[in-house]
Amino acid sequence: MADAIAEFLDALTRADHVPLLEGVSGALRVELESGGQTERRLIVIDRGSVSESRRHAKADCTIRTDRELFEGMVSGRVNAMAALLRGQVGVEGDPNLLLQFQRLFPSPPPGVNTKRTRSTARKRP
Numbered sequence: 001m002a003d004a005i006a007e008f009l010d011a012l013t014r015a016d017h018v019p020l021l022e023g024v025s026g027a028l029r030v031e032l033e034s035g036g037q038t039e040r041r042l043i044v045i046d047r048g049s050v051s052e053s054r055r056h057a058k059a060d061c062t063i064r065t066d067r068e069l070f071e072g073m074v075s076g077r078v079n080a081m082a083a084l085l086r087g088q089v090g091v092e093g094d095p096n097l098l099l100q101f102q103r104l105f106p107s108p109p110p111g112v113n114t115k116r117t118r119s120t121a122r123k124r125p
Helices: 004-014 067-075 080-085 095-102
Strands: 025-034 037-046 049-053 061-066 090-093
Touching: 004 037, 004 049, 004 067, 025 067, 025 095, 037 095, 061 067, 061 095, 067 080, 080 095, 090 095
Parallel strands: 025 061
Antiparallel strands: 025 037, 037 049, 061 090
């Protein structure tokens, strides 16, 4: 099975320019927990140019979450902002950088219903 996170980051770093990040500059550290281990990735954005490394350097924004949840985000199965609001993602530093970066996450795959159904919607008296 291919690593969705590696594929997502490889595609970003191979691109000469990412238009959605054209006005964005900063460093985003992603800390992923899995099996008692923490995997760290540093994503540096410079006005649309993106690089990624595993070096330990200062970041403008750090996000902490479970590796499986982040895989869901980069594959479109999990909404990043919803996960943040549910407390499944921790953020330290400049949240604007995260807001800009999450725009790169894909939409849900075809056939995945992200809307609440009538049975799960809150009933009004």
